[in-house]
Amino acid sequence: MGVRVTVATYAEDPVLRAGIAHQLRPRPEVEMVAPGEETRAAVTLVVVDQIGDDTVRLLRKLRQGKGSRTALVVGRFEAPALRTAIECGVAAVIRRSEATGDRLVSVVTAVARGEGVLPGDVLGQLLDHVGQLHRSSLDPGGVTLSTLSARETDVLRLVSEGFDTNEIAGKLSYSERTIKNVLSEINTRLRLRNRAHAVGYAMRSGLI
Numbered sequence: 001m002g003v004r005v006t007v008a009t010y011a012e013d014p015v016l017r018a019g020i021a022h023q024l025r026p027r028p029e030v031e032m033v034a035p036g037e038e039t040r041a042a043v044t045l046v047v048v049d050q051i052g053d054d055t056v057r058l059l060r061k062l063r064q065g066k067g068s069r070t071a072l073v074v075g076r077f078e079a080p081a082l083r084t085a086i087e088c089g090v091a092a093v094i095r096r097s098e099a100t101g102d103r104l105v106s107v108v109t110a111v112a113r114g115e116g117v118l119p120g121d122v123l124g125q126l127l128d129h130v131g132q133l134h135r136s137s138l139d140p141g142g143v144t145l146s147t148l149s150a151r152e153t154d155v156l157r158l159v160s161e162g163f164d165t166n167e168i169a170g171k172l173s174y175s176e177r178t179i180k181n182v183l184s185e186i187n188t189r190l191r192l193r194n195r196a197h198a199v200g201y202a203m204r205s206g207l208i
Contacts, residue, residue, distance in 0.1 A: 159198075
């Protein structure tokens with residue numbers, strides 16, 4: 001077995017925290033850190049009913065920390081709230097109704113590897129929203145369609161549809177290493193934190 005992923009949990013009530021702990025504590029892939037030791041965590045799970053002002057403040061505080069990446073487990077949300085969460089550095093979003101032990105472990109390990117996980121249906125709503133924006137409302141000095149190559153745009157579209165790196169490589173007939181390099185280049189050039197942030201940023205700017 002490989003190195004266990006250390007996980008910290010922030011929940012808006014004890015019942016939510018206990019539910020996540022019940023799912024994760026028995027799993028050999030993860031180690032739940034004790035209260036007060038959150039700085040040891042590689043991944044931080046934030047568990048809320050909905051994304052409100054308190055959640056946004058917490059996400060912004062976590063973004064300022066070092067070492068840990070954040071995943072959000074949420075009961076309900078709308079597209080604007082999802083965009084805000086991504087801008088606050090969230091690497092993964094999971095609906096509470098889908099937060100089984102297997103799903104949580106899958107997401108936690110993906111986030112620890114530097115990947116992002118976002119709900120495909122909500123991303124579709126975001127794409128529709130962005131498509132309705134007028135180009136004139138965008139910052140003329142900001143990013144434009146030419147910021148991304150055709151290959152980069154294709155990769156981001158497939159990421160937004162929920163495909164993983166291996167699946168994207170197969171669909172575009174590239175190696176998995178090439179896809180990872182493309183995503184890394186996008187993040188570096190646009191100064192983004194991860195693939196989830198890259199997709200959210202590109203959609204918000206009308207690039208995809």
